[in-house]
Amino acid sequence: MKKADTGAPLGVAVVGAGYWGPNLVRNFQASASFRLLWLCDLDVARAQRVLGGYSTVEATADYAHILADDRVDAVAIATPAATHRDLALAALEAGKHVLVEKPLAATYADGRLLVEEAARRGLTLMCDHTYCYTPAVTKLRELIHDGVLGDVHFIDSVRINLGLVQRDIDVLWDLAPHDLSILDSILPEGVEPEAVAAHGADPIGAGRCCVAYLTLRLTGGAIAHIHVNWLSPTKVRSTMVGGSKRTVVWDDLNPAQRVAVFDRGVDLAAPEELADQARQQMLISYRSGDMTAPALTEREALSAVVEEYAAAIHARRPALTDGRAGLRVLDVLEAASRSLEFHGAVVGLRGAR
Amino acid sequence: MKKADTGAPLGVAVVGAGYWGPNLVRNFQASASFRLLWLCDLDVARAQRVLGGYSTVEATADYAHILADDRVDAVAIATPAATHRDLALAALEAGKHVLVEKPLAATYADGRLLVEEAARRGLTLMCDHTYCYTPAVTKLRELIHDGVLGDVHFIDSVRINLGLVQRDIDVLWDLAPHDLSILDSILPEGVEPEAVAAHGADPIGAGRCCVAYLTLRLTGGAIAHIHVNWLSPTKVRSTMVGGSKRTVVWDDLNPAQRVAVFDRGVDLAAPEELADQARQQMLISYRSGDMTAPALTEREALSAVVEEYAAAIHARRPALTDGRAGLRVLDVLEAASRSLEFHGAVVGLRGAR
């Protein structure tokens, strides 16, 4: 009998001791649902430094060792995207559940292969779209799904910062997965991206795009726009979702007021007997209502990721951000890259939703 | 002998008593360079209301009357864009100098006709690109022209607000002229927009675009992006200009700190002997310097517009924002409209600069 069925903590190994790995280590250690057994990194000294001088967790450079360890039920992969396919595939083949850092894989094809393999084996494949588990995005999802916002009219997301220029990927693949996974997680049933156009620039000659703008056409005529930038000296992480009834602004760098719901906007009455355009113009009106900043409980999103991972494994159900969600994000990223190549041409999406 | 040559105040008439006209009235009255004689509006009662019960300025509905008045040296036109061509042309033909509200005209062809007519007659044709006269934009221009910013790498401008949905024009023609005229006024010699792509949406069914994104390719690979939006419940008016040496952020809604100059960014060393890509990647470095908010003198921009109008007339020189500047803005607006029609296709510019 697997531990997944008993309620005993799941044995877990973290793979990758770089930027994100230490956060996974900390959160798995703090969770009663898991027992962290290994931290694996090709550079075992780095893994040891992450664990520090007081830990009982073991460091290793040998991934095969982990896959062979029967106590390990699940792995969490936080390595460069190019390695996701092979590492995740090996883990699935060894019967382990897999949580993988965003993006799910380096290509849509690789991502689909993982999704299919996990499905075939009945294993959990989850994408660590951390932002989707923040109290702010949870509230956003709720406001949209409960109809508080009405129909989604536009989404505008800005994620800019003096970030580390990555060696292997451009700013689109580095930062936009956050916005795209959030978008994927909050859009209501029946509304999804249909096409994307992307514009970018590499003004510093870094050899890859450092500033990029994505425009997504959504089902029903709504528009979403994402601005990602590695060169901005000021940090902005803000998303506005405009709805037919209300508009919400999420400013992630304003802890005192992360989410603000505005009950104001433009209304357009459209009676049946609408005669002509001049008449229509008369029917525009403006609501000037209150703004409400709902109380949010502060909580580290990654601890919710970890608990959702455990819950999905135990319940044998797809995680909120399962492999398919990761695949939908890859779909947009690949189309956006193609659009960049073709100077902003509109590229249709596969519609994996 | 014309008053323009004597130093006596120039006789001026304001045409249009709508949204902007009252501001022109107030600023012409406060200027020693002008003597305001008339306020003209088809709705003469509206003109009288604007003047109030204590003014010695005369209201009229008869434009011909103004053009026939020899005391009138100059007019200032603040009527809907569609009327600019005829009103300005008539004034030029009557030998009057012309200040015209943005945009210069409803079409590039109309604008060119005005520019040519003014040139032929040796009259001043000036575009009221008010923002170009703010202390903030003046400082921006200075920082760029003095080389403090280095080469311009990217420009990102956001102008969003719960604005009045206009009847005759879309959000692009309503708001983007501000950003485009600022861009035109700050770009250094030799750097200009070469092509534009625009994406927009009308999610409320207003019959015209209420949200729009413009991407401009600039000479030398830099990128400029403009976000205009009538549906945002929060007001944002912010422009970032990223340079090779410094980056400046102009937040027009933060009077305590409108302009901030950041001495931080990404540097890329590129030695001659650069061997391979891996090597190049090693040469990226980050500057983490101070931010300085220069002291700006608060001044109403429109009073500077009015004084520049007088100065240009007296000196028989082009105004800072002359007809040609207005024409360059129209060039981008028309191209952007065409791009919108063709779903974001990149449209080249005439390059009127």
Add this chain to the structure above:
Amino acid sequence: MKKADTGAPLGVAVVGAGYWGPNLVRNFQASASFRLLWLCDLDVARAQRVLGGYSTVEATADYAHILADDRVDAVAIATPAATHRDLALAALEAGKHVLVEKPLAATYADGRLLVEEAARRGLTLMCDHTYCYTPAVTKLRELIHDGVLGDVHFIDSVRINLGLVQRDIDVLWDLAPHDLSILDSILPEGVEPEAVAAHGADPIGAGRCCVAYLTLRLTGGAIAHIHVNWLSPTKVRSTMVGGSKRTVVWDDLNPAQRVAVFDRGVDLAAPEELADQARQQMLISYRSGDMTAPALTEREALSAVVEEYAAAIHARRPALTDGRAGLRVLDVLEAASRSLEFHGAVVGLRGAR
């Protein structure tokens, strides 16, 4: 029959063409309730400059001339505080209604004399406590009077700026009248200042206090505190009113969110059978509710002052900020000055309310 009874515009004269006079001129001109006849200043050229070159209003240096003018029903005095007594008294004796700039007079005794004289003659004596007419303070008053805030627990007001160091008065008399008049206007029936302590400093050697802190003890144990400062390089104008049910923060420099109502705080259950202190400590709980920023209509406060002045004259009722309100403010100011002299000693108030 007086115009006050007919509905015809009241003839009004503004006295003082300094800092505030021009604002009164503009607002009286914009009001249908008044006909502005005179602007009076000892420096008649200054008065003419304020009126500008296009006005039909007359400038004069002769106050007696105005008092003798039968068309003048009311005066508005915007001169230094030391002159208020004589100017206002003369106007009352000439049968004119009086609106006077804050503070009502230079001393409590002078103020009382004006209040009594106005009462004796049945004339309106109103104090231009402009802030009390802002949409924000109106909302504050409403929130308190409607019980939304519950009992008032504490009030904290900060009004600091790199202000003009005044020649005749200290920072207390320059800035605190604003906060004290606001306090006077929002406190509920039965709650009033009982005593005041003030601390101050003149670190630049200006010969008068440039930084001051006032602490007021209110009926029932609540506390109010006011910080005024001429030396701060940043401008802050913010007032927090803590209540038993909710707390409101008014930030006058944040036009997008001037008033914010917080539904969070500390609750203390106090059952009858409360046994001991340890027990009491267990009953502290915390509410963590939403914040709401109510929609406020933007409006110039001084136009509401002007309309209230007309309404009070016509209805022969005390204005919202009548002479007695001005007197209560003087009461605190004099007590605070005495406290400053005695190094922060607590000084009781007359309780003129």
Add this chain to the structure above:
Amino acid sequence: MKKADTGAPLGVAVVGAGYWGPNLVRNFQASASFRLLWLCDLDVARAQRVLGGYSTVEATADYAHILADDRVDAVAIATPAATHRDLALAALEAGKHVLVEKPLAATYADGRLLVEEAARRGLTLMCDHTYCYTPAVTKLRELIHDGVLGDVHFIDSVRINLGLVQRDIDVLWDLAPHDLSILDSILPEGVEPEAVAAHGADPIGAGRCCVAYLTLRLTGGAIAHIHVNWLSPTKVRSTMVGGSKRTVVWDDLNPAQRVAVFDRGVDLAAPEELADQARQQMLISYRSGDMTAPALTEREALSAVVEEYAAAIHARRPALTDGRAGLRVLDVLEAASRSLEFHGAVVGLRGAR
């Protein structure tokens, strides 16, 4: 030979597993200067929970056990203030160095006893005034000591939040130690608090002061003011230090711009031949210069506390925030409490500096 002389890591025990203890645990573990051996708490289960399921550090409820452990060179005490005296004294008597949470002790007398005992035994007694080790306060100290600010004119500190109403102490003893220790750490040689007045209120009936205002008279006529408040629904942590040359604003909740140096203010020329007051008034002038936000390196202050503790032990020198600094803070706290009792009376300080 003591480890203090060899460079080997110092053996350390943390006492108290409540609010602050876990932070000490984390920082001692991350430091190469220490080897964390014990976490002690009367509630040993709580200590174990803090250590988590992966730690090799031992938990104990037996303080005597720690004092008897020869491997332990130093302790860090993070227990309620009332216990500081006995715990610290016992440690000193056992020959251990002591780092103690603020405030140093519950009374000035207790604090002095500890200072004297440590001096007698040649042991390090350090107070964990964490804020003094932040990059912001370090910069503040530097700006003052390097003369960039000129003479200190005024200090205004606000520390308000919906905080936990403490059971054993009032808001003064809970929050003001932060501001007082910062003050102590940044004031230049020869400038110190001479007297204090305090006003407070307990509007919720908590049995102790929940809102308090302290005014300190400093050597030479400068003023310092501290506002602490448990009832504010918004969090403010801001300190302004006004100087004769420049003024600095430290806003701890604005990570993008924690410290801002304003080169503007009021100047007062005071020539020898200054004849009369009227003349003096003419010599006030205003500087309107730039604002600069210096780049600060983000660093956890507590890690610097830990390293300073090690450095002071090794070098046998007083720590930056040694016992005497803690004593000076207690001096003000006791005087402020006395002032509160006597309704704001000014209370002189011992001048322990």
